[in-house]
Amino acid sequence: xxxxxxxxxxxxxxxxxxxxxxxxxxxxxxxxxxxxxxxxxxxxxxxxxxxxxxxxxxxxxxxxxxxxxxxxxxxxxxxxxxxxxxxxxxxxxxxxxxxxxxxxxxxxxxxxxxx
Amino acid sequence: xxxxxxxxxxxxxxxxxxxxxxxxxxxxxxxxxxxxxxxxxxxxxxxxxxxxxxxxxxxxxxxxxxxxxxxxxxxxxxxxxxxxxxxxxxxxxxxxxxxxxxxxxxxxxxxxxx
Numbered sequence: 001x002x003x004x005x006x007x008x009x010x011x012x013x014x015x016x017x018x019x020x021x022x023x024x025x026x027x028x029x030x031x032x033x034x035x036x037x038x039x040x041x042x043x044x045x046x047x048x049x050x051x052x053x054x055x056x057x058x059x060x061x062x063x064x065x066x067x068x069x070x071x072x073x074x075x076x077x078x079x080x081x082x083x084x085x086x087x088x089x090x091x092x093x094x095x096x097x098x099x100x101x102x103x104x105x106x107x108x109x110x111x112x113x114x115x
Numbered sequence: 116x117x118x119x120x121x122x123x124x125x126x127x128x129x130x131x132x133x134x135x136x137x138x139x140x141x142x143x144x145x146x147x148x149x150x151x152x153x154x155x156x157x158x159x160x161x162x163x164x165x166x167x168x169x170x171x172x173x174x175x176x177x178x179x180x181x182x183x184x185x186x187x188x189x190x191x192x193x194x195x196x197x198x199x200x201x202x203x204x205x206x207x208x209x210x211x212x213x214x215x216x217x218x219x220x221x222x223x224x225x226x227x228x229x
Binding site for chain 2: 107
């Protein structure tokens with residue numbers, strides 16, 4: 001079974017600064033996908049970024065980028081130029097494609113952006 | 116394009132009752148998954164439906180069931196409610212089942228058991 005670990009329960013960052021959220025996972029699979037989801041107080045889970053395990057290049061989406069270290073099973077999210085609207089819970093998630101595909105989530109981290 | 120729609124947004128029930136939650140996926144999406152979110156257990160997978168068939172199931176008791184209709188809308192039913200069933204229930208849709216498609220979530224249904 002796959003597990004996803006987010007060891008930091010809370011983080012805080014000043015507006016316009018950069019913050020990195022950590023995530024590690026455990027799997028014996030070679031082909032899989034990793035995601036970061038954002039859940040603001042409005043509750044809707046929003047996909048932030050996605051990484052395919054077979055791609056060595058780190059995914060980026062505007063101010064959001066990941067540092068994917070496959071050998072270390074690490075998948076951290078970097079948020080540049082933090083904005084007040086980035087305040088939310090962030091979940092790291094793992095998915096193995098195929099018949100039993102499902103998202104396995106970490107416990108999440110609460111990120112607060114200070115003005 | 117409308118997103119994933121979940122109804123109702125809030126629900127209050129008492130122990131022993133049953134409840135039905137509804138989820139309408141994004142137009143064209145045929146796979147619907149359900150997740151339970153609680154402060155203690157986090158996000159846990161309940162089940163996934165595709166083409167009106169349950170394709171995958173998480174580790175939940177048989178009191179939790181679901182179904183999917185021909186228009187891809189899905190319902191989740193919980194019978195004999197327990198206090199521990201209080202949670203945010205999230206529905207997610209994707210284009211197809213078992214592929215590398217990202218899942219898009221609704222706003223969830225907040226279920227409170229008194």
